[in-house]
Amino acid sequence: MTDFRELHNGSFVMPNAWDAGSAVVLAEAGFPALATTSAGIAFSLGAGDHTVPDGAPTVPIDVMFERIHQITQAVGVPVNGDLEDGYGASPDDVARTIRRARDAGLAGGNIEDYDGRALYEERLSVERIVAAREAAGPDFVLTARTDGQLLDGTVPLADSIRRANLFREAGADCLYLPGVNDVEQLRTLAAEIDGPLNVVLGLGSSKLTVADVVGAGVTRISLGGSIARSALGFVRRAAEELREHGTMTFAEQQIPQGELNQLFARYAARRSH
Numbered sequence: 001m002t003d004f005r006e007l008h009n010g011s012f013v014m015p016n017a018w019d020a021g022s023a024v025v026l027a028e029a030g031f032p033a034l035a036t037t038s039a040g041i042a043f044s045l046g047a048g049d050h051t052v053p054d055g056a057p058t059v060p061i062d063v064m065f066e067r068i069h070q071i072t073q074a075v076g077v078p079v080n081g082d083l084e085d086g087y088g089a090s091p092d093d094v095a096r097t098i099r100r101a102r103d104a105g106l107a108g109g110n111i112e113d114y115d116g117r118a119l120y121e122e123r124l125s126v127e128r129i130v131a132a133r134e135a136a137g138p139d140f141v142l143t144a145r146t147d148g149q150l151l152d153g154t155v156p157l158a159d160s161i162r163r164a165n166l167f168r169e170a171g172a173d174c175l176y177l178p179g180v181n182d183v184e185q186l187r188t189l190a191a192e193i194d195g196p197l198n199v200v201l202g203l204g205s206s207k208l209t210v211a212d213v214v215g216a217g218v219t220r221i222s223l224g225g226s227i228a229r230s231a232l233g234f235v236r237r238a239a240e241e242l243r244e245h246g247t248m249t250f251a252e253q254q255i256p257q258g259e260l261n262q263l264f265a266r267y268a269a270r271r272s273h
Contacts (some may be wrong), residue, residue: 004078004107008196013221018228020074035080038230075223079111091131098135108141133171144172149179164263168195190217201260202226
């Protein structure tokens with residue numbers, strides 16, 4: 001298996017899977033690592049993402065980790081876990097979640113400083129990353145995510161950069177600031193944050209490309225729930241075509257059953273050896 005930590009010495013794209021099947025299809029495309037998406041997993045279970053309606057996670061931790069384990073077992077590339085806010089406010093909660101992430105086969109994981117309602121106080125946020133680092137051990141790639149730039153312009157970019165650097169000092173290997181979709185701001189982040197930077201593509205109406213983001217100095221590119229949401233968008237368009245026109249042109253885009261059978265059988269055989 002590719003060493004996940006070593007990937008952060010260069011730049012790479014890490015798309016997000018929501019179940020074992022999507023993970024296999026993405027791994028087969030040749031990406032060196034994958035991530036999970038808590039939003040995509042929630043949507044696949046008919047649940048909302050953790051920020052609605054009241055900010056609380058809608059997918060219980062046991063259900064989330066069952067799906068994460070299915071993903072890590074399905075593929076032979078490193079998987080980074082979307083661990084939300086660590087499933088609890090206290091440093092002990094976060095440490096427990098990191099230990100569980102390691103047991104589930106994850107090579108790394110993200111811890112957010114946002115509980116779905118508000119950012120955690122800065123000192124507590126740092127203590128949570130310290131606890132995560134202690135629980136992670138030397139091989140697990142710990143990503144600290146700060147969500148201030150998702151909060152409708154209420155948090156200055158400089159404050160998010162300060163938090164990221166504090167998290168780096170606390171032991172984070174990679175820093176993640178979702179919500180920044182401007183190339184010049186990305187260059188600022190890459191220059192002022194003391195560590196590898198993760199950027200998410202596919203949020204909102206951003207037209208940034210992988211080349212744009214890598215050119216700005218970003219190490220790691222993820223897609224969050226973008227592919228999962230796009231897949232559900234395809235389902236809706238297919239349903240509308242079938243209901244309104246009685247046609248099935250959407251079927252032209254399907255992967256043939258025989259090809260999928262062979263693909264999944266090949267990956268199952270790899271797991272058995």
